[in-house]
Amino acid sequence: MNNLMQTFALIEMSITCAAVIILLLQKTSAQPFPVIVKVLLILLIANLFFWPLGLGMELPLVAYVRGVVGDLSIVTMLLLWTSLLPKNKPAPFAFKFALALIAIIFYPLALGLGMMDPYAWGYGSIGFFIAVLFFALVCGLAHWSKGVWIIAIGILAWAGHWHESANLWDYLLDPFLAIWALTGLIAALYRRRRDKARSGYLFRPG
Structure with missing residues (x-):
């Protein structure tokens, strides 16, 4: 086995x-x-x-x-694989923002900064499981169905012990996914600021 x-x-x-x-x-x-x-x-x-x-x-x-x-998380793996599809819909800004925020909070705490260890929640915490389901629901409400089924497959893989880890976090998040979300968030904010600056330059008086 x-x-x-x-x-x-x-x-x-x-x-x-x-x-x-x-x-x-x-x-x-x-x-x-x-x-x-x-x-x-x-x-x-x-x-x-x-x-x-x-x-x-x-x-x-x-x-x-x-x-x-x-081992990469199931979410990272599926995001990479589906990015090769001809009609791939990029992850929305809100997803990257939420993921970056979770990573910024999660990794310092999981590495021992503070008294709380969120990594332990991945070993069967009902509250954490409900939070993951709620996150998938938000993806659905944001009309990003791919995010819903990616998270669903991640949960199913965890339930079936697809990887060696028994922690749900390892199926949903990894450092590479966190870096992708952070860099994507920074790039999106930079583009918005650049476009806003260009718009102000084009429409300024004179």
Whole structure:
């Protein structure tokens, strides 16, 4: 059973590595990649990461990647995977704001700053579980259905012990997701300030 979980974890990380590389390649391309090209690239790159290729390495490349970054949360993984879909709807500003706020509060407390340890809530706290459901409800009210089912899959993965961790936090949040939310929030605020400044310059008297 443990070997099976390890295999699934390596497959997940292989696909995730492929998704990251494709997104980086897409940034350098003037035209979006067709769906068939993305599928072929995922199959090719994920296989390169998953199978041992020799080159002096005893393990597949993905094993070394996982050893450095650990298991990503289900939310991070699904956000990366779905970003390759042709009609992907970006995460709304409110989601990034809420996620960044949670991360700013959560990580210092979880690392021992203060008397409260929110990480312990992930081991079956009913209040925390209700808060997660409420967060998913807010995503639905904000007309971001993808956020609802991503959180739902994260909860189901936790309930089914899909990863080694038994803590719900590990299925919903990780440092990479927190950094993504913070940088996205800062970038969005910068764009709004820049657009406001440009608007004021264009419409000022004279």
